[in-house]
Amino acid sequence: MAKKHTRWHQMDKANTPLPQLLHHFEVANQTEGKSPHTVSWYTRRLTVFVRWLAQEHPSLLRHFTKETVRGFIVYLQTKSTKFENNQFTPTKSAKLSSHTVNGYVRALRGFSSWLYREEYTKPTSSRI
Numbered sequence: 136m137a138k139k140h141t142r143w144h145q146m147d148k149a150n151t152p153l154p155q156l157l158h159h160f161e162v163a164n165q166t167e168g169k170s171p172h173t174v175s176w177y178t179r180r181l182t183v184f185v186r187w188l189a190q191e192h193p194s195l196l197r198h199f200t201k202e203t204v205r206g207f208i209v210y211l212q213t214k215s216t217k218f219e220n221n222q223f224t225p226t227k228s229a230k231l232s233s234h235t236v237n238g239y240v241r242a243l244r245g246f247s248s249w250l251y252r253e254e255y256t257k258p259t260s261s262r263i
Contacts, residue, residue: 148255149197153185156196160249180242196255204243211236 157178164174184207185194191206192198211231250256 149195151196151255153188153194153196153199156250156255157181157185157246159253160246163249163253176238177242177245180239181246184239184243196250199247199250204240207243208236208240211239 160181161174161178164177184204187207187210188194188198188203192203213230215230216226216228247256251258
């Protein structure tokens with residue numbers, strides 16, 4: 136009996152781990168010629184999102200939704216400390232600036248667009 140092959144665009148990718156996709160996104164950015172600084176910028180922001188998401192849900196593609204991204208934005212807007220894990224600046228009690236929060240949103244949108252281009256998400260899926 137012949138083995139039936141599923142085409143890439145027909146596969147269910149909803150259970151793909153986000154850390155794995157983040158790694159693929161990082162490699163894609165490197166191969167597209169983005170600067171090491173840009174690649175690092177995306178990776179740092181998206182890693183914060185994946186860690187935050189893991190506190191509530193398994194870090195799977197199915198949980199990368201508009202609702203979870205909105206929840207993450209609210210988390211960023213209401214958190215009361217900044218510079219955690221920064222080797223150059225001590226942790227400080229203060230809210231993140233709107234510019235900083237917008238940077239996270241830009242990184243998430245870039246990741247969302249890449250997921251769509253690479254056919255991890257469908258045209259009918261809600262994009263960020």
